[in-house]
Amino acid sequence: MPKLWNETIEAHRRTVHDAILDATVELVRERGLLAVTMSQIAEKTGIGRATLYKYFPDVETILAAWHGRHVAAHLEQLARAGERGGDAGQRLEAVLETYALIHHQMARHGFGPDLVALLHRPDDVGHAQHRLSAMLRDALADAARAGAVRDDVAPDELAAFCLHALRAGAVLPSQAAVRRLVAVTLAGLRAR
Template identity: 60%
Template sequence: MPKLWTDTIEAHREAVREAALDATAALVAEHGLTGVKMSQIATKAGIGRATLYKYFPDVEAILSAWHERQIRSHLTQLTEIRDQDGDAGDRLEKVLNAYAAIQFQRARHHRHEPHGAELAALLHPGEHVAQAQHHLHAMFRDLLSEAADAGDIRDDVSPGELASYCLHALTAAGSLPSDAAAHRLVAVTLAGLRRPADPAH
């Protein structure tokens, strides 16, 4: 097959896949997890039911793919913030705030969704989630290492350990009542990263 033709097929497949994921997300938000059927997804995505089954065997597989897309989009968002201009300390603060906001939004979304709690039970954390967690940890670790080299944060604890601290501490944003509380959480978490016994910081 000529290259152009392959590209077109690939682009078409991707578009169908994306449409199915978007339709599923919308239907789950409206009806909850247990109320969504393959036929509804096909209708909402504007494709045939038989076509949908060529892409995904069942609703669970679509939800899993949707979850993977969510995680990847968060990673992209955080990486873009990390790679902005500016000194490492500022970028660190921005990335921590963005991550706390993601955790806060995610929890708020689940609270509003009557069947939200079932999602975690339904989606066995697959290889892609473990991989995304690994990427996230590496991204935080590199940024913390840069900030430590610049003298912006403590260097008596390894960047890898500090990355674990940040990622865990900020998941608390999911249990907080407001955006303002999430910001305070970031301030407290950042205070933990400061160089000890350094009155200038």
């Protein structure tokens, strides 16, 4: 087959794939995690059940794929935040604020603890958390060398502190409250 044809097929598959993920997440939001079936997903996506099963074996696998797409997008967003201009302290602040706002927005879009707990299966978490921790540890080590962060506590311990503290973004009522959370977290990182 000509290359262009293959690309068209691939683009079509990708479109259907993404439409399935979006339909599933919307159904889960509407009906709750345990009430969603493959038939409902096929209907909402506008494809046949047989076609759906060519893409995914079950609801959990669809949600895991959706989660993987999100995590990849968030890691990308955090990496970009860390590459903006400014000194090491400003770059760290940009990463922390982005991370807290991601949790705030996820919670506002209805991804409550039950969905997150299901999706955060050890394998997924292991990989994504590892990349996230490494990214943050490097940003903290840079900031410590530049004197913008305390150096009496190791960067990996400070990274654990930040990652947990900033998840409070999920329970705060506004972006202004999230920015205060980031300021309090940064104050902990700076003090000696």
